[in-house]
Amino acid sequence: MTVPNFSTRVVHAGEQRVKPHQTITTPIFPTSTYPFQSSQELIDYMEAHLWGEETNREEYGRYGNPTVTAAEAKLADLDSGEAACLFSSGMAAVTTTLLSLLSAGSHLIMTDDCYRRTRQFVTQFLGRYGVETTIVAMGDYAALAAAIQPNTKVILSESPTNPYVRVLDLEQVVAIAKKHNLKTVIDSTFATPINQRPLEFGVDFVIHSATKYLGGHNDLMAGVVIGSSYQISAIREARGLLGAVCDPQTAYLLLRGLKTLDLRMQRHNQTAEKVAQFLAQHPAVRRVYYPTLPDHPDHTVAKAQMTGFGGVVSFELETDLAGMCQFLDRLQIPYLAASLGGVESLVQPVAIISYYELSSEERAELGISDSLVRLSVGIEAADDLLADLGQALDKTWQASSLFQGNGHSRVEPVGLSPQ
């Protein structure tokens, strides 16, 4: 059954209607191997595998598991893909996909604003194996087209990006890639299939860190790549060799988390927008990065391409690193923690969590301000989050050298003990 509504698809897609022992939930199958009843059954299986024919059984845990298969089928459905391949983390999805698409002598183009570990893998790790990389400024499509070389194989980008929530014009990038026969890989972790579906724009592979919104409860690590059956089968082969498989318990938690993805994303989208607007008018905030704000560089493309803008709001404060830390320590609802996309709001000082070993000047060269905060808005009540942010910002503003003594207090914290 194909149904158009995401609130129905997140619940039912990918899962068998009638399950073993008539359970309503897809069972967890904790097994490392799958015995054959006879040598003939084994030979028949091997023959079918050799000829690429469908078999209704598994052989070994690194090649497949029924709980994992159900989660993959749901994820493929939600992102309008034919097939999905699940991994033990988002980075495993990124690294296995790129290792499978690139070889020594190939060239990759990636956009500059992105998760730092992805950039490190590409520039440092793949570089050691003879893969060349050109990094172009996010949003500079002329530079992207100009960077194409005869050996270019892949264009890699996030959308929205981490940490500046930039949005890539997927139509433009796909047009450039198709003209030159290049593969496009988009990390859509910040958007989820509820807010954006890159495959519908002609992108070849969409990746998610399922650790974030897809799992949604800060209790699992997983990653996924989705695309056509043909292209995903090559990545599945690579996963079988490299070994970063998702275990069945995690796949079950992911299936369970996905059932509320649509509900959760509606709340994340609504609250994050309110938070972005609130931050944008507070004098202690220098700049807010969220696609619905009119001064966001990709405001127009985001509105055309996405149906919601996710729960991550980044912002710079009118203070230095120490002042930003004081602001974080005043917050009472968000946890000070790496990651994003869960039901609990998380806040992270980007300079410290992602770029601690660099000097302030080196961070500035990379475009990372010392006072940059990345807030992952959870599903708590918007009013409570606004009140908490308000009390912490008011104190930050009063301690700021720019403060003229004219006060700035709007939302009184409700139900929060003053610090």
Ligand SMILES: Cc1ncc(COP(=O)(O)O)c(C=O)c1O
């Ligand atoms: C955009 C993006 N992609 C990939 C990853 C890596 O995911 P994981 O931590 O699940 O390996 C992250 C982690 O923060 C991320 O933000």
